[in-house]
Amino acid sequence: MNAGAERDFDDLLMMLKETRGFDFTGYKRTTLQRRIGRRLETLRLQHYSEYRDYLEMEPEEFGRLFESLLINVTAFFRDPQAWQVLRRTVIPSLMNAKGTGKMIRVWSAGCATGEEAYSLAMAFAEELGVEEFGERVKIYATDLDEKALQIARAAVYSERQLTDVPDSLREKYFERVEGGLAFRRDLRRQLIFGRNDLTRDAPISRVDLLLARNTLMYFNTETQLSIVRRFHFALTDLGYLFLGKAEMLLNHADRFEPVDLRIRLFRKIGPRAGGRVAWPPDTGQRDTVEELRAAALAAGPVAQIALDGTGRLRLINSRAEALFNLNVRDAGRPFQDLEVSYRPVELRSVIQRVEQELRPAELRDVSWHRPGAAKADIFDILVVPLQRPGGELVGVIISFHDVTRYRMLRDELEQTNKALEHAYEELQSLNEELETTNEELQSTNEELETTNEELQSTNEELETINEELQSSNDELQHINDTLNSRSSDLDRANSFVASVVRSLxxxxxxxxxxxxxxxxxxxxxxxxxxxxxxxxxxxxxxxxxxxxxxxxxxxxxxxxxxxxxxxxxxxxxxxxxxxxxxxxxxxxxxxxxxxxxxxxxxxxxxxxxxxx
Ligand SMILES: C[S@@+](CC[C@H](N)C(=O)[O-])C[C@H]1O[C@@H](n2cnc3c(N)ncnc32)[C@H](O)[C@@H]1O
CATH class of the missing domain: 3.30.450.20 (PAS domain)
Known part of the structure; x- marks a missing residue:
């Protein structure tokens, strides 16, 4: 697309935001351009600027455009494998963690026409039993699209929409009403539908399980980031986040950890538990053990130093000596006098905190560009308090893990994964668009079928008329034949009369x-x-x-x-x-x-x- 067209496209997005309050700037541009492109094609327009004029003249086109942009494709128990895991693993684990009687709060974000929310209700009711479900589970289901929400609230679905619901569940949770099958009214009360714009509105709070499936992928990376931050805030500690199969959380390793990557199930990372290094037991063989410990420390693959309770350097292993230019003569010197206490990173305050709190501290991704080195190295630094069995502090040990190679590999992997994720998301959203197109084609097909049926009935009518005409025709032919025969009778009579007259x-x-x-x-x-x-x-x-x-x-x-x-x-x-x-x-x-x-x-x- 040339620069002019890009500008026209931006103007169009701005117009939607200013006149209708819909901000699509956080959505993937390629998807938006494809979807709006389809509207242009339908209306036989060439340029975005023409489409803008069209929207001004025909305000009802806004509705059609939003319908096309907010892709509502959904289904009951979409991706069945994921729902299996949800039922077998997530729900029981939530029940365990919550303890008896506590409410479980679930959020279906981007719920479209509600199939996902009712699938959740059925999954919970099956695992907990209908009664406990009614007492303990609340499902909040939100979307930006009011029209879709109206359908969700009505809770009435056609046979075709219910094809993915097993017969046993269909019989148990749906009742036949005019126009289709309605979700059971007594359980419907546990679901609350509402409008919520994921890019702007405050999230639902204290959520134990959050489903945001096939919704994130329509947003660009920046908007995805801000939405995931809100999700993190919305979830209780150790709450579950469940995404669509095309969606990953590559940039959020600090907020969410994968539980089952195949089905895109994640868990909020709660506060970390700390570990302690125990001092060796005070036995008769202490000297030998300490000697062994000193030798093992010295030979260790990770640079390590240990300080005593007064803050003096007591132990240095060979890697630390090489890395920080230390030697045995530095043993016994106050740590704060040494360069390593503030380079590559300020450690004195960290040590102080570790000593006070008696909890380990970790500094991740510390970059250190040493003079003369071609590039910076990356360290994860771990400061651990050393305590006697009674708890008395005797010093700290500091380990410098060189993670440069690992980080490089991880970055490369992240880049590759991101590219892959983008490609996959594109593919998935394309797939969803194709599903929409397919549905449109199906409805065109249905229209064609209706037209065909109408034509058939007209044809049948025409055939009847034709048969009637044929029989009228036969009658006419018969009359004609009679007339003809009368006419020949007449001719004969005439010629007879003529001959009589001639003879007279x-x-x-x-x-x-x-x-x-x-x-x-x-x-x-x-x-x-x-x-x-x-x-x-x-x-x-x-x-x-x-x-x-x-x-x-x-x-x-x-x-x-x-x-x-x-x-x-x-x-x-x-x-x-x-x-x-x-x-x-x-x-x-x-x-x-x-x-x-x-x-x-x-x-x-x-x-x-x-x-x-
Ligand atoms: C493809 S559907 C996903 C439906 C369902 N979660 C599933 O996986 O079957 C995407 C939904 O996201 C909704 N959506 C789009 N932008 C949104 C926004 N800013 N806030 C909330 N929902 C949004 C659309 O209206 C649409 O219903």
């Missing part, structure tokens, strides 16, 4: 009772030179044809009015002079018949014309 005479026309043309045969078209559609519906007398209609009009009206004569339906045959379509004179017979309905009433006339 050269030209045939049918008129209604008002003498309007109803039918005009092809022969009539041929004879008069006008087409059926030109004459249909028109009055016979209005037609421009060569038939002298006026001459037959009287007969026609009579036929309409008079009804059938005695001889049948033929009214009259009239022979007329006409003019055909070519304008030639033509003589023809016109036979007029009545057209009757079923009730025999007349409703028109048939005119059959034959050329003579």
């Amino acid at each position: 005479g050269d030209a045939v026309t049918v008129v209604d009772d008002e003498l309007r043309v109803l039918m005009w045969s092809p022969g009539a078209e041929e004879l008069w030179g006008v087409r059926a559609e030109e004459v249909t519906g028109r009055h016979l007398s209005a037609l421009d044809i060569g038939l002298p209609v006026d001459k037959i009009m009287g007969d026609l009206r009579r036929g309409i009015d008079g009804g059938p004569d005695a001889e049948g339906d033929q009214i009259v045959r009239i022979t007329v002079d006409a003019v055909n379509r070519r304008g030639r004179a033509a003589k023809l017979d016109v036979d007029v018949f009545t057209l009757r309905k079923d009730d025999a009433s007349v409703h028109g006339l048939i005119l059959v014309m034959n050329l003579l």
Whole structure:
């Protein structure tokens, strides 16, 4: 990332702090950049500055951003091996140390949606029994994320969230409610959920067991240091600290000692117990023993000197002689007159304290750069009071352990471990992010499945509609077939009628009772030179044809009015002079018949014309 982008990123963090009170500056930058990067990708934005503007315009994006930054991934009994050790070792040891009846205080720091806190409750209840758990255990569970805490407080989880809880525990500690399974109400009282910002708020106090799992790793080294200091303060002497599998306490060897490194279980270091060097027994062989002691001291691999009760140098071994430029002539001199009393470190006051308190003192990592040496050497200096069996002080012995090589190795190891730890933490947080991404993918998948189901149901509906359409189509086809067959019947009937009409005479026309043309045969078209559609519906007398209609009009009206004569339906045959379509004179017979309905009433006339 270039310098400009880094600046924009810092501005963005500052904006979150100033406008929303969320200070992410103590979090690992790489993690933050990756998580915010994902929001940018989702919103198709390129730069942090654009994202800042977006946040200003769309304040609800803050919620989505915090959700993405405060990675809430968690599970019941996460890392089962660690929970085994917790149940088998830590809880019994706590019960022992506490003695009967004393309250046990537990803190789940960064508890997310509560699964860890309820796992703790089940683990304690299983080891102590439900009743004693209810009387003696308080579990404080805190997080920065209010939304996650709401879920934790509700204590209702789905079947899927409970997959890692063994069936026996599920049956014992959960009851079915609407929307899932709820943690038992009577035991729920032992858990207290609250908001606590590990970077700012005061820790819970007098805690016997502190779980801060998979939470520290999101912070940078400096913030981790300050949080671990608070944890040290929060714990009772010899209290347990339980971290996530990616988390180590490399910089805190003075505050915590490992109990089981595989599962990241540590214990607070309490006040150290001191040891004493006993003076040899006062026997007849004392001289021999002292001689032996002096020889052993002289040959010892560690530089040592001993002072008597008056503060005079009495014993010097060969390594001390070489190291501090001392020799036998210095024996008997007051210690304070010797350079070794203040170089490499001020020892006079330490000796004084040791003599007063009758307790050993240790000065660690004393660096001494001797003139002419290429580099400084490191010593751990131990000052031990020498007492007679009755307790009377007879002097002190001072040992100078050269730990230069060991410290160098330790530093190298620490560096390597730190690099390893960083890589591991990165890996773990990446892993958690992947889990979140996986969950997001799962939810997208679920959405897709829902959409798919919706599509399936739409498809089924469409199939039903299709089937209905198909059956309507079949019906239509059937109707069509019927119509077609009727139409051919009709065609047949028509051609039959046409053939009948043709057989009646050269030209045939049918008129209604008002003498309007109803039918005009092809022969009539041929004879008069006008087409059926030109004459249909028109009055016979209005037609421009060569038939002298006026001459037959009287007969026609009579036929309409008079009804059938005695001889049948033929009214009259009239022979007329006409003019055909070519304008030639033509003589023809016109036979007029009545057209009757079923009730025999007349409703028109048939005119059959034959050329003579
Ligand atoms: C990955 S979860 C760990 C949950 C649980 N301890 C476990 O191991 O399953 C990390 C939790 O740390 C919380 N967290 C992040 N910053 C925090 C802060 N400054 N103070 C308290 N909790 C914080 C997040 O909200 C998130 O719920």
